[in-house]
Amino acid sequence: MLTIRALKTPLIGPIDLTLAPGSCTAISGPSGAGKSLFLRAIADLDENSGNVALNGNAREAMPAPSWRRKVAYVPADSGWWAERIADHFEIKSGLGEQLESVGLGAALSWDVSRLSTGERQRLALLRALQSDPEVLLLDEPTSALDPVSVELVEALLQRLLAEGRTLLIVSHDPAQPQRFGAKCLRMERGLLAAAHSREAAS
Amino acid sequence: MSGYLALTYWDVVAASVFLVLNAVFSILLDLGLVRTLVVSALRMSVQLLLVGLVLKAIFFAGSVLWTLLAACVMMAFAGREIWARQDRRLTGLWGPGLGAAVMLVAGTLVTIYALAGLIRPDPVWLPQYALPLFGMVLGNTMTGVSLGLDTLHTALARGKREVEAQLLLGRSYWDATRPFSRQALRTGFTPIINAMAATGVVSLPGMMTGQILSGVDPREAVKYQLLIMFLLGGSTGLGVIGATFASLWRLTDARHRLRLDRLSGGSS
Numbered sequence: 350m351l352t353i354r355a356l357k358t359p360l361i362g363p364i365d366l367t368l369a370p371g372s373c374t375a376i377s378g379p380s381g382a383g384k385s386l387f388l389r390a391i392a393d394l395d396e397n398s399g400n401v402a403l404n405g406n407a408r409e410a411m412p413a414p415s416w417r418r419k420v421a422y423v424p425a426d427s428g429w430w431a432e433r434i435a436d437h438f439e440i441k442s443g444l445g446e447q448l449e450s451v452g453l454g455a456a457l458s459w460d461v462s463r464l465s466t467g468e469r470q471r472l473a474l475l476r477a478l479q480s481d482p483e484v485l486l487l488d489e490p491t492s493a494l495d496p497v498s499v500e501l502v503e504a505l506l507q508r509l510l511a512e513g514r515t516l517l518i519v520s521h522d523p524a525q526p527q528r529f530g531a532k533c534l535r536m537e538r539g540l541l542a543a544a545h546s547r548e549a550a551s
Numbered sequence: 552m553s554g555y556l557a558l559t560y561w562d563v564v565a566a567s568v569f570l571v572l573n574a575v576f577s578i579l580l581d582l583g584l585v586r587t588l589v590v591s592a593l594r595m596s597v598q599l600l601l602v603g604l605v606l607k608a609i610f611f612a613g614s615v616l617w618t619l620l621a622a623c624v625m626m627a628f629a630g631r632e633i634w635a636r637q638d639r640r641l642t643g644l645w646g647p648g649l650g651a652a653v654m655l656v657a658g659t660l661v662t663i664y665a666l667a668g669l670i671r672p673d674p675v676w677l678p679q680y681a682l683p684l685f686g687m688v689l690g691n692t693m694t695g696v697s698l699g700l701d702t703l704h705t706a707l708a709r710g711k712r713e714v715e716a717q718l719l720l721g722r723s724y725w726d727a728t729r730p731f732s733r734q735a736l737r738t739g740f741t742p743i744i745n746a747m748a749a750t751g752v753v754s755l756p757g758m759m760t761g762q763i764l765s766g767v768d769p770r771e772a773v774k775y776q777l778l779i780m781f782l783l784g785g786s787t788g789l790g791v792i793g794a795t796f797a798s799l800w801r802l803t804d805a806r807h808r809l810r811l812d813r814l815s816g817g818s819s
Binding site: 392393394395396412413414415417418421422423424426427428429430473476477479480 | 710711712713714715716717718719720721722723730804805806807808809
């Protein structure tokens with residue numbers, strides 16, 4: 350259970366949100382509304398105030414690296430610091446199958462420079478899964494993917510949900526939250542609100 | 552004194568004849584260099600003549616206070632130069648303060664060690680030894696520190712995504728910035744390493760040349776030059792390491808965040 354109370358940075362908030370284990374929550378909203386900043390603040394990557402806790406354990410009570418291994422944030426544009434893809438992964442059992450499952454079985458022997466945006470996006474997600482996080486904060490995880498890859502990634506996310514992990518997804522695709530049975534929220538000018546239902550909007 | 556031949560001011564003026572010739576060429580070929588050439592030559596002349604007068608006065612006064620004051624002025628100029636040579640700078644007092652503080656520690660430490668422990672003039676602060684030595688130490692440390700900081704700040708600003716990707720995977724700021732701090736240290740060390748490698752083969756170092764011209768046995772001059780080069784290398788190293796890690800510490804925080812908000816400027 351991830352609880353967020355009065356989370357605030359100079360640009361967003363205060364935001365309150367509770368995420369139950371095994372649940373999926375989707376955030377939509379115009380660009381510049383602060384969706385990515387919100388995810389960054391949860392991951393403690395920008396200065397912020399407020400209380401964030403995982404299963405009752407306050408974020409500040411643990412070192413930031415430990416927190417980020419449990420609450421993993423995957424930005425929309427991933428960073429790669431070495432030339433070879435294999436250098437970004439811890440080679441352990443199960444990694445091969447995971448790569449297969451998103452259609453990138455051979456990727457470990459490649460160089461980062463040959464990756465397409467969509468390939469980077471999928472590899473960045475798998476990279477974040479290596480620390481076995483309880484909560485995943487995903488910033489537009491399928492924005493650069495072709496329909497087949499979207500299906501593969503969504504199947505992976507479904508498996509993660511079934512394992513009891515918590516997902517918080519920023520998505521511009523209105524159909525995606527429905528496929529996950531996600532609770533839909535809308536962000537505007539740094540504040541979070543329940544999304545208007547379709548009927549009310551029309 | 553057998554070896555030393557004093558120059559008259561006319562000798563100095565006559566030495567500039569080739570420089571004047573360059574200016575004439577520049578006018579003939581329309582290179583547009585005359586102005587810069589003349590301004591920098593005049594500026595150099597004024598600066599050096601003034602320094603000559605000031606040094607003469609300080610040597611004559613033989614006062615520890617005036618010597619210290621001169622050292623402080625040199626330090627302030629060097630600190631300002633470090634600040635000016637960075638494309639991106641730390642905000643607030645850290646910007647000018649870090650370079651000056653690092654040089655105060657590294658430069659003073661090395662200079663005092665050399666004066667009190669090795670050269671041992673009497674008195675130990677004798678301006679004829681202290682000021683030229685301090686000047687050489689400062690000049691080299693300044694070059695190293697400004698290169699190191701400039702490299703670190705530019706690399707971090709451009710590599711924000713790479714650093715944050717590692718932080719997000721649960722690495723410490725120390726590990727995530729390691730390639731950049733290494734790069735900064737290497738760049739900061741490069742000039743002094745190059746100087747050590749080339750010294751004596753291509754050109755004779757200025758100080759050694761000066762001693763030889765004033766009649767000192769070349770073997771003695773070499774000993775002095777070696778001593779100076781070791782001191783310069785030591786001081787530059789201390790300064791570069793201190794400045795790089797202090798700046799890295801300032802640009803991260805206890806929650807392992809990259810704090811580029813504490814960095815300003817940047818023309819690219």
